[in-house]
Each structure stands twice: as structure tokens, then as C-alpha cells.
Amino acid sequence: MNSIVILGAGNVATHLYSVLQNSENTSVIQWYNRKLDRIQSVQNECLITDDLKALVEADIYIIAVSDDAIADVSKNIPYQNKLVVHTSGSVSLHDLDKKHQRGVFYPLQTFSKDATIDFSEVPICLEVDNKTNLPLLKTIAQSIGSPYYRVNSDQRAALHLAAVFVNNFTNQLYRIGHEITESKSVDFDILKPLIKETAKKVETLSPFMAQTGPAKRNDKKTIKKHLKSLDKDIHKDIYELLTKSIKQTHGKKL
Amino acid sequence: MNSIVILGAGNVATHLYSVLQNSENTSVIQWYNRKLDRIQSVQNECLITDDLKALVEADIYIIAVSDDAIADVSKNIPYQNKLVVHTSGSVSLHDLDKKHQRGVFYPLQTFSKDATIDFSEVPICLEVDNKTNLPLLKTIAQSIGSPYYRVNSDQRAALHLAAVFVNNFTNQLYRIGHEITESKSVDFDILKPLIKETAKKVETLSPFMAQTGPAKRNDKKTIKKHLKSLDKDIHKDIYELLTKSIKQTHGKKL
Structure with a gap:
């Protein structure tokens, strides 16, 4: 004992x-x-x-x-x-x-x-x-x-830093999803199965392989429509930056 | 039928x-x-x-x-x-x-x-x-x-846009977590329970209530340390922008 x-x-x-x-x-x-x-x-x-x-x-x-x-x-x-x-x-x-x-x-x-x-x-x-x-x-x-x-210490620091991305920052993206749906009087609950499945997917698939959506497809029409419909400047900035990041990861021309 | x-x-x-x-x-x-x-x-x-x-x-x-x-x-x-x-x-x-x-x-x-x-x-x-x-x-x-x-059409558009945030962009944050851990030879699997719990938390708690971490606490020392240890400029940009977004949401002085 x-x-x-x-x-x-x-x-x-x-x-x-x-x-x-x-x-x-x-x-x-x-x-x-x-x-x-x-x-x-x-x-x-x-x-x-x-x-x-x-x-x-x-x-x-x-x-x-x-x-x-x-x-x-x-x-x-x-x-x-x-x-x-x-x-x-x-x-x-x-x-x-x-x-x-x-x-x-x-x-x-x-x-x-x-x-x-x-x-x-x-x-x-x-x-x-x-x-x-x-x-x-x-x-x-x-x-x-x-x-x-x-x-080791370096590895623990890396895990702590990565945890900020997959926990705090991810949660902030949920928050933005909440703000967007709320602004059109839509129930945030509708998004919850998608949130769950997105997390579940990377249990068996690498995040690289799991990626989908307009940024990965380089679907300029949808990206433009989305940017136009975002009310807050900071949401536009986040949309643009993460779209750029996805394109970089998946080798699309910026 | x-x-x-x-x-x-x-x-x-x-x-x-x-x-x-x-x-x-x-x-x-x-x-x-x-x-x-x-x-x-x-x-x-x-x-x-x-x-x-x-x-x-x-x-x-x-x-x-x-x-x-x-x-x-x-x-x-x-x-x-x-x-x-x-x-x-x-x-x-x-x-x-x-x-x-x-x-x-x-x-x-x-x-x-x-x-x-x-x-x-x-x-x-x-x-x-x-x-x-x-x-x-x-x-x-x-x-x-x-x-x-x-x-209605507006609501569907809002859901589609919100889905990009909680699915594509969240998955890209997982990807960045994967890159950070891989760069220090740490197994990405260690982060998977956290990814799962982060998604699970918002089933019963609003993302606003669920938020934790250095950005919400305005823990400048940790934020500075994290920014310094990020290798890629785009990861630094994402860290800074989402930290700013969390601070705005939680009313911290920028």
C-alpha cells in the first residue's frame, strides 16, 4: 500500500x-x-x-x-x-x-x-x-x-501545447458554431452528432485522411459564400486562416 | 411504401x-x-x-x-x-x-x-x-x-457554415496536434482521450461554459512559451488568432 x-x-x-x-x-x-x-x-x-x-x-x-x-x-x-x-x-x-x-x-x-x-x-x-x-x-x-x-520534458511540453489546439481551440470553434447557429435561431444541438463523429473519426483515421470540406476541395465558390455570410471580422479571419492551413496541408495552390 | x-x-x-x-x-x-x-x-x-x-x-x-x-x-x-x-x-x-x-x-x-x-x-x-x-x-x-x-434556407446555410467550423476546422486542429506531437516523437494516441472528452463535454455544457486553458485564464507566461515553441509560422498565427478569439469571448483585455 x-x-x-x-x-x-x-x-x-x-x-x-x-x-x-x-x-x-x-x-x-x-x-x-x-x-x-x-x-x-x-x-x-x-x-x-x-x-x-x-x-x-x-x-x-x-x-x-x-x-x-x-x-x-x-x-x-x-x-x-x-x-x-x-x-x-x-x-x-x-x-x-x-x-x-x-x-x-x-x-x-x-x-x-x-x-x-x-x-x-x-x-x-x-x-x-x-x-x-x-x-x-x-x-x-x-x-x-x-x-x-x-x-521527457520536451515531449510533455509538446503534449501540453498540442492539447491547447485539440481542446481549448477546438472548443472555441464549437463556440463559434454556437454563435453562428444562434444568430439564425437554429438549435446548436443539431451540430452535436457531427461534433461527436468528427472526434470519433480520428480514433481510427489520421486527421490528414479524415479531412473533407470546401477548403480541402479548394471549392472557391463555397469559401467565398461562407466568408461573405460571416458577421464578425474575427470569424472571417479564423475562416481564412484555417482554410489556408488546410490548403497547405493538402497541397492546394494558395 | x-x-x-x-x-x-x-x-x-x-x-x-x-x-x-x-x-x-x-x-x-x-x-x-x-x-x-x-x-x-x-x-x-x-x-x-x-x-x-x-x-x-x-x-x-x-x-x-x-x-x-x-x-x-x-x-x-x-x-x-x-x-x-x-x-x-x-x-x-x-x-x-x-x-x-x-x-x-x-x-x-x-x-x-x-x-x-x-x-x-x-x-x-x-x-x-x-x-x-x-x-x-x-x-x-x-x-x-x-x-x-x-x-429555412438561411438556417441551412448557417448550419453548413457552422459545420465547417466544428468539423473541417476542428479536424485541422487535430492535424496540427498530430504535427506537434510527431515533431517530438510522441504518440498522437495520447491525445485521443482528450479529443473525445472535449467533444463529449459540449453535449451537456455550452462551449462557453466548457472553456478552460491559458487563453481563458489570460496566462501570458504560458502563451508566450507556447508561441515560442511553435515551429511553423502558420501555427503561430492560428495560436494567436484563436487565443484572441477566446479572450474576446470571455471578456479579457486584449
């Missing part, structure tokens, strides 16, 4: 607490947060504290606080040579204080506060500065049913 | 042929295509022809040919006052010859050649110039298990 201390009480921390506490091979023995009220509800399940000096000894400390606070929190863990990991996609492993054994346990997924998370759909990207710590991180990923991948 | 003639043999036509031929309430009595070899395989199931003059009488003619060919094909159907519909998102109903009863039967979904299609996930957008024809189109949509929506 691996003993764990979790630090932080945001979305990632909260979901990790639940899944780790309910896993057979792991036990969260303490939960730290700067504000106690956020974690008060679990005080009968484990130790809770708002004081880093009161941290107990554990096999691993998982820091799931905001990116900017990671360095500071790690410095104030009152132990040395313990395995301390953070869960961020973009923070360097070296932001963790060097008195620790350091690692990263980065769940590459979007977490909503209320939704329950199926951790078999949460790939964990693992990074360590001392590879003897890798087995413990793997064991923890396995115990919550998550696929895991060892990556 | 409604008798149907299908015209064209692209992805939409082929999938419509299969589902309509297997539905209890509809019967495809003839399939027309300019090239006979594309439809030869069904010659024991229905009439096939490559000659518009040889079209038989039917309750409805479904034209699923390329956008540019719709007007011409409709003109050459050798009957008058028959219900003739096309399946295009962007072509006007008035492109159909006015000797016909005219309509649109637009399936708002992405069709792959080989994949089987679950028509319960294919919303059909219906348009008619004479509303007495609406019940027949509804019956056909129902018989293949598809949800249907009556829309």
Missing part, C-alpha cells in the same frame, strides 16, 4: 483524491490545502491540514496546485529526499525543490468540477529525474486504471 | 441507398449514376441506369450529386410536378428546376466511404417550397431512424 499526500484542492487534486482514496493499492493519508474549508468534508477519511509544516511522512507527495505556486509549495515540504511530483503540463520538473526526488505525474485530460472522471480515459504522462522512482509512479497510474506514458 | 429514385453514387448517395433499401417503409426502385460501374453491384436489388431519360416514376427523387451538377440533373429528370430533393448543405432549393415540387433533405454529418453509419446520429435538415411535401420527407427521415428538423 503506497501512502500519498495530496497538495492542493483544485479540479485535478479533487479528482485525484477521490480515485486514489478508492483504489486498493493506494492510500491518501493526508490532504493539504491553503484553505481548509475546501477539504473539510473528508476529515473523517484522512488527515487534513492548511499548514505545510504539519505534513506527515509519506511515500509520495503529489502537488496539484496552480503552476505559479508549485515551486514554493515544494520548497516548504519539511522533508528531504522524498518523492515529490507535480501534475502540471507546462511546469519544469526543475521547478520542484532539488532537495527532493522529483517527478511529474501529468494527467492529460480536461477535468470538470462536477463530472465524474473515468480514469481509464486519462493518460498519465510520467517524468522522473531518477529512474528508480518510475515503478512507483507506474504502480499508482495502474492502480487508478490509467494508461501511462514515460515522456 | 414510398418509392424512391436515388441519383448519384458518392458517399452520401451510397449510404442513403443502403439505409433506405433496408428500411421497411421505403423502397429504392432505381439508382441512377453517370457511371454505371459504381452501382453495378446492386443490379439484382433495383433498377440501375446511367441514362436520365430512362428514369422511372417514383414518389421522390433524391439528388445526391456534386453541388455543381444538381441544377443540370434536376432539369433532366423527365417528369413534371414530382417531388425532387437534393442533399446539399449549401445549394439553394431554387437550383432545382421549377417544373418540380422542390425540397432539401440535408444530412448534417460527415460520411466516410467505408464506415457504417448510424443514422440515429445523422440529423436531417428538411426544406420544402410546398409544405404539403413535408410529411413525406419526415416519414423518410423517421423510417431511417434519423432526427429531423425543418429549417
Whole structure:
């Protein structure tokens, strides 16, 4: 049984607490947060504290606080040579204080506060500065049913950047779809099966092979009609730029 | 039993042929295509022809040919006052010859050649110039298990435009994610659960509510780091423009 201390009480921390506490091979023995009220509800399940000096000894400390606070929190863990990991996609492993054994346990997924998370759909990207710590991180990923991948810092940065494209930017395209349909009093729901199928398609087909539409066909008539009918300048700009990108990818003359 | 003639043999036509031929309430009595070899395989199931003059009488003619060919094909159907519909998102109903009863039967979904299609996930957008024809189109949509929506021309155009954003442009963002991960020898598969969850999230949450990430948080440090690490200028441009769009949507100072 691996003993764990979790630090932080945001979305990632909260979901990790639940899944780790309910896993057979792991036990969260303490939960730290700067504000106690956020974690008060679990005080009968484990130790809770708002004081880093009161941290107990554990096999691993998982820091799931905001990116900017990671360095500071790690410095104030009152132990040395313990395995301390953070869960961020973009923070360097070296932001963790060097008195620790350091690692990263980065769940590459979007977490909503209320939704329950199926951790078999949460790939964990693992990074360590001392590879003897890798087995413990793997064991923890396995115990919550998550696929895991060892990556280096460059690869983690690339994944975090790619995630912005396929998650934040994609969601903004959904938002624009919502604005366009709403402007003509059409139910956005009509688009939802298409949104789902577009995501599903790339499970078995590369995005390159999955592409269709006026930009790929270089269908100038439709492109012109679309640009004309967009009300907002920024939507026109996005339409033009992504059309250009698709043409470049598929070798059409610009 | 409604008798149907299908015209064209692209992805939409082929999938419509299969589902309509297997539905209890509809019967495809003839399939027309300019090239006979594309439809030869069904010659024991229905009439096939490559000659518009040889079209038989039917309750409805479904034209699923390329956008540019719709007007011409409709003109050459050798009957008058028959219900003739096309399946295009962007072509006007008035492109159909006015000797016909005219309509649109637009399936708002992405069709792959080989994949089987679950028509319960294919919303059909219906348009008619004479509303007495609406019940027949509804019956056909129902018989293949598809949800249907009556829309006007403006609304159909808006849906087609929005579909480019949530399907073609989203797929291009997946492609960029693929390029970014590949450039660091990371498996694109790691991103697939995130792609799936991003699409799933907007089934119950508006895209506005679902947004997260550095642009929404106005996390300048991460944005700067991401821009610096992008190799291709067009990827930088897309990153900047979609970040600007997210900031505008969420009221951050630009």
C-alpha cells in the first residue's frame, strides 16, 4: 500500500483524491490545502491540514496546485529526499525543490468540477529525474486504471501545447458554431452528432485522411459564400486562416 | 411504401441507398449514376441506369450529386410536378428546376466511404417550397431512424457554415496536434482521450461554459512559451488568432 499526500484542492487534486482514496493499492493519508474549508468534508477519511509544516511522512507527495505556486509549495515540504511530483503540463520538473526526488505525474485530460472522471480515459504522462522512482509512479497510474506514458520534458511540453489546439481551440470553434447557429435561431444541438463523429473519426483515421470540406476541395465558390455570410471580422479571419492551413496541408495552390 | 429514385453514387448517395433499401417503409426502385460501374453491384436489388431519360416514376427523387451538377440533373429528370430533393448543405432549393415540387433533405454529418453509419446520429435538415411535401420527407427521415428538423434556407446555410467550423476546422486542429506531437516523437494516441472528452463535454455544457486553458485564464507566461515553441509560422498565427478569439469571448483585455 503506497501512502500519498495530496497538495492542493483544485479540479485535478479533487479528482485525484477521490480515485486514489478508492483504489486498493493506494492510500491518501493526508490532504493539504491553503484553505481548509475546501477539504473539510473528508476529515473523517484522512488527515487534513492548511499548514505545510504539519505534513506527515509519506511515500509520495503529489502537488496539484496552480503552476505559479508549485515551486514554493515544494520548497516548504519539511522533508528531504522524498518523492515529490507535480501534475502540471507546462511546469519544469526543475521547478520542484532539488532537495527532493522529483517527478511529474501529468494527467492529460480536461477535468470538470462536477463530472465524474473515468480514469481509464486519462493518460498519465510520467517524468522522473531518477529512474528508480518510475515503478512507483507506474504502480499508482495502474492502480487508478490509467494508461501511462514515460515522456521527457520536451515531449510533455509538446503534449501540453498540442492539447491547447485539440481542446481549448477546438472548443472555441464549437463556440463559434454556437454563435453562428444562434444568430439564425437554429438549435446548436443539431451540430452535436457531427461534433461527436468528427472526434470519433480520428480514433481510427489520421486527421490528414479524415479531412473533407470546401477548403480541402479548394471549392472557391463555397469559401467565398461562407466568408461573405460571416458577421464578425474575427470569424472571417479564423475562416481564412484555417482554410489556408488546410490548403497547405493538402497541397492546394494558395 | 414510398418509392424512391436515388441519383448519384458518392458517399452520401451510397449510404442513403443502403439505409433506405433496408428500411421497411421505403423502397429504392432505381439508382441512377453517370457511371454505371459504381452501382453495378446492386443490379439484382433495383433498377440501375446511367441514362436520365430512362428514369422511372417514383414518389421522390433524391439528388445526391456534386453541388455543381444538381441544377443540370434536376432539369433532366423527365417528369413534371414530382417531388425532387437534393442533399446539399449549401445549394439553394431554387437550383432545382421549377417544373418540380422542390425540397432539401440535408444530412448534417460527415460520411466516410467505408464506415457504417448510424443514422440515429445523422440529423436531417428538411426544406420544402410546398409544405404539403413535408410529411413525406419526415416519414423518410423517421423510417431511417434519423432526427429531423425543418429549417429555412438561411438556417441551412448557417448550419453548413457552422459545420465547417466544428468539423473541417476542428479536424485541422487535430492535424496540427498530430504535427506537434510527431515533431517530438510522441504518440498522437495520447491525445485521443482528450479529443473525445472535449467533444463529449459540449453535449451537456455550452462551449462557453466548457472553456478552460491559458487563453481563458489570460496566462501570458504560458502563451508566450507556447508561441515560442511553435515551429511553423502558420501555427503561430492560428495560436494567436484563436487565443484572441477566446479572450474576446470571455471578456479579457486584449
